[in-house]
Amino acid sequence: MGKSKISVIIAREFAIRVKKKSFILTTLLTPILFAALMVVPGLIAAYSEEDEARKIAVVDNSGVVMPYMQSDSQVEFCQIVGATVEELKEGFNNLDYFAVVGISAMDSSKNVSVVTYSKKQLNMDIKGRISRNVEEAVEQHKLQGYGIPQLEEIMEDIESDVKLSTYTLDESGEEKVSKVEIFMVIGYIASFLIYMFIFMFGSMVMRSVIEEKTTRIIEVIVSSVKPFQIMMGKIIGVASVALTQFLIWIVFTMLIVTVAGQALGLNEAAQTMSSVSSEVPVAEITSAMQDDGDSLLQALKDVNYVQIIGCFIIYFVLGYLLYSSMFAAVGAAVDNEADTQQLILPITMPLIVGLFLMLHTFQYPDSALSFWGSVIPFTSPMVMMARIAYGVPAWELALSIGVLVLTFVGMAYLSGRIYRVGILMYGKKPGWKEIWKWLKY
Template sequence: MKALKLIIQREYLTRIKKKSFLILTILMPAIFIGVIFLPIWLSGIKDSEAKHIAVIDPTGKYASHLQSSDEYKFDITDHNPGHLVSEGGSELYGILQVTDDLSVNPKAITFYSEKQAPIGLLSYINSTLSEVVKSEKLSTLSSRDNIDPKVLTEIREITQSRNNVSVTTMRWDENGAEKETSTAIASGIGGVITLLMYMFILMYGAMVMNGVVEEKSNRIVEVLISSVRPFDLMMGKIIGIGLVGLTQLLIWAVLLGVVSASAGTWLTSSGMSDAAPMLTNMELLFSVNWIEILICFLLFFVGGYLIYASIFAIIGAAVDNAQDTQQFVMPVTLIFIFALYVGIYSIQNPDGPLAFWCSLIPITSPIVMMVRIPFGVPLWQEVLSVAILYISIVLVVKFAAKIYRVGILMYGKKPSMKEIIKWFSYK
């Protein structure tokens, strides 16, 4: 037990004191925020000058409805496209030509440009002119059937208004008490937890494998085995590296809590006109049962990490160098990718049969169950999933320890899967 404690301490302190750990722990949240919000911010950056678009409309019905903005400037002209192209030069971005009555021929409109037209521009043109055609058809209907102008005005207002229906979701507990919830927030929490679970288990499990391979290739393990049991060496490395992962998660959780509390205080005191919806979303976010989520996250993270870290330790013990690990790592990675896809699917259908069964299978439950929990999972399913997971850990660790003790001292030969399984029977 003393040797196991020393190995855990060595593995933990060696990695926790590295500058790379401190840098990644601080920078990784910033990188995540940048990956999410940087594309949104860049997409909102507009050109410094408005793009000039010539509008040819012999019908005289549509061009005047296209309003210029900071991004696009619409100029009405009666020249033909060929003349505009030859005379417009680099100042002309595109030409919009209407050749017929759009209420009769909706396809009688063409946009010419040297570059591919942006989807935002086409969306604006389509929506604006569609409303014009709609109003034109209503006016024609009124004049033909003698509809009261007031009724026509009401019809036009109804057709042009946006009557967005928004469903408020409520959940009730066993006592019948109701609480407002948000499916979007539950989906977001499930998605973030899935990515964290996927990233950390795979990253730190691979770290175990690389550590074993490094010690084996440097022949350090021969010295260690002379004074430490192979089981203690394997479990010390797995537990020590796992504690590094939990430390990093704890630091992130504290940073997230500080940022969330600061954002809530700032929104409350800012008096912004759009702060109310954001505060409502934050209240819904805090209404989630975070205690249940955090407890389950720790249980499933530790369980999933122990299973996969044991498998990675077997792979590290079975090979002599990092290049030989690829053939063994690929099946494990494919299983993990499958679990990730099931987790993503479970966001859409958290109570479906695929989500249910994969939340009980130990190699997929750490990811899939954590997706389902924010949506609400019966307690018996959580308990059953955790029980199966930890029973499986005992079996996998026992299997890994027997193979590890043989493979850690094997050199010069790349074993097959059949030989690795055969090592399990050695005494």
């Protein structure tokens, strides 16, 4: 009898949430958002590549800047000799230039000033490029003015030194560097999502317990079903809502990305990205892809998605189970949501500590702190997710999951005892002493 009743409770908890408009909206709209995040940067990249380079006229009165104005596929700087900026400005409509750049002659302190004229507002990229190029030219010119012997070798020497130091920080070669970055991004997103979802779905359980208590329906229900079954039914019901939502998100995102990708001729990009799964922020990947190209794509393919998604689900479910039973106990102890603040502190504190430990873990995935953070059950769901992408020995994973399961069982027992007494107590707001006594009733 017990089993069928807990399933009746799970079914209700699931149905009332899944039927809600807000659930349907977030479940359906989020994949569109995810997909947009994946597809739009690709679209932008694809369309901007087709554009012809914009021609920008440069009148260089200083005589030193022009060699530093670097053209590429997007911008082409054309030096105009024998015409003033004023003349070009007046004839702008007849000329095929996007903008006119006037560079003044050098003043006494060897500085120049720059004016630009254009029909349309210059974008940040072009503006930045012009000022960087001009600054570099002026600096170089000034440096040369000091007449330092072997200046070029010195400059080269300095530059390569700087480069070298950035690589030593990351320990190994370029390919590895980009891999670590992608691992960080995946781990960060995964553990942040776990933190967020534990909070979100845990407080959903708490609010639902409070609702049953304030409407007083709990006394009727508790005369049919054991309190522990009610609590577990609620926790499992909400968990199945969460998992349903994840599943729909993943499937829909992949579907939209594939369909939209094919429709827009972004076949290859879409395929890579759908294999990345929804946990990866695509804006970062696309921008990174443009920078690093093939090695990064290779790195993305090397990531063990099955392991990461598997672990994500295991740690989300276990972490959620652990925390939601605590949320349920707090909900049972109070009469209304406003009273939860003091009692909820022992729940939010470890969650937030877990979040900070996770940030530490990205830099030091193998430190003692990271290790213990990924074993202690209250922080392990977040911290272990941060470590997983770097590779974690199987025994550590087993230990971490084992400890989490055992703690959940213990916590569910304790929470059940608090819940059982709390749901039938009204009136005064209980303190810690009170709740401690309930454990022994």
